[in-house]
Amino acid sequence: MKKLLPVSTAGSLPKPSWLAQPETLWSPWKLQGDELADGKKDALRLCLADQLQAGIDIVSDGEQTRQHFVTTFIEHLSGVDFEKREIVKIRDRYDASVPTVVGEVSRQKPVFVDDAKFLRQQTSQPIKWALPGPMTMIDTLYDSHYKSREKLAWEFAKILNQEAKELEAAGVDIIQFDEPAFNVFFDEVNDWGIATLERAIEGLKCETAVHICYGYGIKANTDWKKTLGSEWRQYEEIFPKLQKSSIDIVSLECQNSRVPMDLIELIRGKKVMVGAIDVATNAIETPEEVANTLRKALQFVDADKLYPCTNCGMIPLPRRVANGKLNALSAGAEIVRREILAK
Numbered sequence: 001m002k003k004l005l006p007v008s009t010a011g012s013l014p015k016p017s018w019l020a021q022p023e024t025l026w027s028p029w030k031l032q033g034d035e036l037a038d039g040k041k042d043a044l045r046l047c048l049a050d051q052l053q054a055g056i057d058i059v060s061d062g063e064q065t066r067q068h069f070v071t072t073f074i075e076h077l078s079g080v081d082f083e084k085r086e087i088v089k090i091r092d093r094y095d096a097s098v099p100t101v102v103g104e105v106s107r108q109k110p111v112f113v114d115d116a117k118f119l120r121q122q123t124s125q126p127i128k129w130a131l132p133g134p135m136t137m138i139d140t141l142y143d144s145h146y147k148s149r150e151k152l153a154w155e156f157a158k159i160l161n162q163e164a165k166e167l168e169a170a171g172v173d174i175i176q177f178d179e180p181a182f183n184v185f186f187d188e189v190n191d192w193g194i195a196t197l198e199r200a201i202e203g204l205k206c207e208t209a210v211h212i213c214y215g216y217g218i219k220a221n222t223d224w225k226k227t228l229g230s231e232w233r234q235y236e237e238i239f240p241k242l243q244k245s246s247i248d249i250v251s252l253e254c255q256n257s258r259v260p261m262d263l264i265e266l267i268r269g270k271k272v273m274v275g276a277i278d279v280a281t282n283a284i285e286t287p288e289e290v291a292n293t294l295r296k297a298l299q300f301v302d303a304d305k306l307y308p309c310t311n312c313g314m315i316p317l318p319r320r321v322a323n324g325k326l327n328a329l330s331a332g333a334e335i336v337r338r339e340i341l342a343k
């Protein structure tokens, strides 16, 4: 990106109420068949229009065509039985009913490529596409086939790489892998998590990002955060290895978080998507609050590598709130952009 401080969002944005129940994760679709297919496209267009109106530079589909950032991708793979469900503890934190891996996993056909092509047709802005990362995928499943988290992660990495290459060919500028699990399973991240991520981006020429957050603003996550103490140093465990990886961009949670900002120093050289919008509150940040967070981050990121962003996806928020936050984000970025250019 040539523009200084290009603004983007971490991932999901609220869906229109005629498409899915607002403020709900895994919300069932309200339409069916052809109406659903058309409805998803209409929602994608609206979501894009909201982003453009708010001045978001790197736009996305806002995940309008998926029910959930992990399970929708998995639904399209063979080897996973969605009828056979087990209760597992996701991110070592909360119980969820998840599908079971019953055989070899493979991708029979592209998952999001048509959606990405559709988004590409609608805008000439740079676009970012989010995919779940291998570790977060295995953490959202019950595995009765491979019986090894690492082995299954390598299989998913191969599949993600196939999808990513086709997304790149469809004109996606940045492919982002969502890895909230990186904030929990540090030993695995260092043993094979980052390695599987690098397998997922193998051979890509477009930019690549990894999004590592403290989760959506749902109760299980906000309760967990309360147990983390006054300083959240999770990133410290994985940044040294991530700094050496071939991932271009790291997307982080910074607004209202207890992550010491100086930890960003550990990934010096990477582009950093600095979360300057809290997704766990309906309070809309002021542009000055956003600017303050960006100024703090600028102590540890070179200006040409700082990408203002949201802490995480905004699907659990009311649409009005999410739009207000998008506007605050780009207004806050503009304040700091002017300060930098005036120097």
Ligand SMILES: [Zn+2]
Pocket: 010, 180, 211, 212, 213, 214, 215, 216, 311, 312, 313
């Ligand atoms: Zn997130």
